[in-house]
Amino acid sequence: MTIVSSPDRNWLAEIHPTVREAQPSGIVEVFDYGRGRQGLIPLWVGEGDLPPPASVSEAVKASLDRGETFYTAQAGIPPLREAIAAYMTRVYGVAPGGGAFNPESFFVTIGGMHAIEIATRLTLGPGDEALIPSPAWPNFVGAIETSGARAVPVPLGRVGRWSLDPNRLADAVTPATKVIFLNSPANPTGFIATREEIAATLALARERGLWIVADEIYGRLTYDGARAPSFHDVMALDDKILFVQTLSKNWAMTGFRVGWLEAPPALGPVIENLVQFTTSGVPVFTQRAAIAALNDGESFLSSQIERFRRSRDILCDGLAATGRVRFCEPEAAFYLFFQVDGFPDSRALALRLIDEAGVGAAPGSAFGPGGEGHLRICFARDPTQIEEATRRILRWLKK
Ligand SMILES: Cc1ncc(COP(=O)(O)O)c(C=O)c1O
Structure with a gap:
């Protein structure tokens, strides 16, 4: 016989409030919403698309x-x-x-x-x-x-x-x-x-x-x-x-x-x-x-930085040319944190970009006070893919 717990049991009431009340990551919510969508370019989490140097796997x-x-x-x-x-x-x-x-x-x-x-x-x-x-x-x-x-x-x-x-x-x-x-x-x-x-x-x-x-x-x-x-x-x-x-x-x-x-x-x-x-x-x-x-790993690191720089420039130049997107150009790391004029609700904007543009971005509201109204895009990927993501966002903005 399989023993199952009663559906009425309130398990959340039984655990410690400090963990029960911890806020879930707003990045994960959007990621779960868009995960597995055909053709979507996923730029919501902080990682690239390359494997590590061969010597690492060896x-x-x-x-x-x-x-x-x-x-x-x-x-x-x-x-x-x-x-x-x-x-x-x-x-x-x-x-x-x-x-x-x-x-x-x-x-x-x-x-x-x-x-x-x-x-x-x-x-x-x-x-x-x-x-x-x-x-x-x-x-x-x-x-x-x-x-x-x-x-x-x-x-x-x-x-x-x-x-x-x-x-x-x-x-x-x-x-x-x-x-x-x-x-x-x-x-x-x-x-x-x-x-x-x-x-x-x-x-x-x-x-x-x-x-x-x-x-x-x-x-x-x-x-x-x-x-x-x-x-x-x-x-x-x-x-x-x-x-x-x-x-x-x-x-x-x-x-x-x-x-x-x-x-x-x-x-x-x-x-x-x-x-x-x-x-x-x-x-x-x-x-x-x-x-x-x-x-x-030094040469791998240098080549990654060059790749990120190309992707950053494609994304920043493309978005800046619209005149509707505001950001401080990232001096380091591989994220662009930007605002789109007329879209104050970042969660809603991130969900629309998934559905209507096929691009996965993280909502700025996930990053605490000062983050709402922004989106975060991780550009640590192949420049041609970032070019395509930029094109999709521009097309969507023109609609
Ligand atoms: C600022 C910062 N610190 C720490 C980490 C965690 O890195 P790790 O994947 O090694 O746990 C991240 C990952 O995104 C990060 O952005």
């Missing part, structure tokens, strides 16, 4: 052939922690406090999202508050609110470019504030915080005793040839900063689920506990893939 196969299928070190395998430290030294120069980066500062996670989850657990609990410059990627709010803390959006400025006003951040600090989440370069706006904006945020954090969670995962996906300014450029050894990183975007490895948290080595035992109690570690074969990407 590293996975070789690892499996060696039988690396067992539980492993909670902090990550030592060769990956060493490869991350060497990569960071190459890209960021000196470590906080001087010298090369220390492998003990890096904790391997299941993608950037797991690093965000651990950073949240380290810094926030019920009743605490976290400041988030907004519009922002909704998963920050999700991680914060499912921990029982409160996400406090702080609007980004927008005069010619998106910008971060440290005075607005300072005004939002209360006795309950414990952390500032700063994602730069940012999803969804493509905004890059300047070195001055980063330094001012750090000064505020120091003055008020706050942590900073610095999500710098798009730091190398910039269009001016240099990496983006980083908290690494301005911090001292004892600053309370946790860095979120991932292999997902630079090396087209979203499905590998591997990233890292950078934190003071003294927190190692606590972070290892949190890894143990959440995922119990990252598969060794994906860690081998990460080593291959970090050691041999």
Whole structure:
């Protein structure tokens, strides 16, 4: 006999309110609406259409052939922690406090999202508050609110470019504030915080005793040839900063689920506990893939950036020519966040674009205050496909 639960049982009433009341991602709603539509060009999620470099997949196969299928070190395998430290030294120069980066500062996670989850657990609990410059990627709010803390959006400025006003951040600090989440370069706006904006945020954090969670995962996906300014450029050894990183975007490895948290080595035992109690570690074969990407992935990364730049220019030039679309040109990452005159309801607009133009975009309302009235398009795809998507939007706008 199959035992089924009563249809009248209110299961939602039985679970903890902090998770019951977490808002679903507005991106997922639109994605579910349009998923599987014939001929639709899907530009709603933050990933491209290329596989990772061949050496990455080969590293996975070789690892499996060696039988690396067992539980492993909670902090990550030592060769990956060493490869991350060497990569960071190459890209960021000196470590906080001087010298090369220390492998003990890096904790391997299941993608950037797991690093965000651990950073949240380290810094926030019920009743605490976290400041988030907004519009922002909704998963920050999700991680914060499912921990029982409160996400406090702080609007980004927008005069010619998106910008971060440290005075607005300072005004939002209360006795309950414990952390500032700063994602730069940012999803969804493509905004890059300047070195001055980063330094001012750090000064505020120091003055008020706050942590900073610095999500710098798009730091190398910039269009001016240099990496983006980083908290690494301005911090001292004892600053309370946790860095979120991932292999997902630079090396087209979203499905590998591997990233890292950078934190003071003294927190190692606590972070290892949190890894143990959440995922119990990252598969060794994906860690081998990460080593291959970090050691041999520079030419792949450069070719991705060139491809993204072409797609960005096609999309921006096409939309700008209509005179009906407004945006700040993205300086980094691979998203265009734009407004269409006369369409204030972004959810309705995203649904219409699916039905009437065959293009899947994310609604700006999903990105919190300041996001409504916008759409986000991920242009990390083949330029010919972005050209076709642009054509479809233009045709639709002319109707
Ligand atoms: C700003 C930001 N941080 C973190 C992540 C998570 O990356 P991952 O896929 O490695 O979990 C994303 C993914 O879109 C992101 O946009």
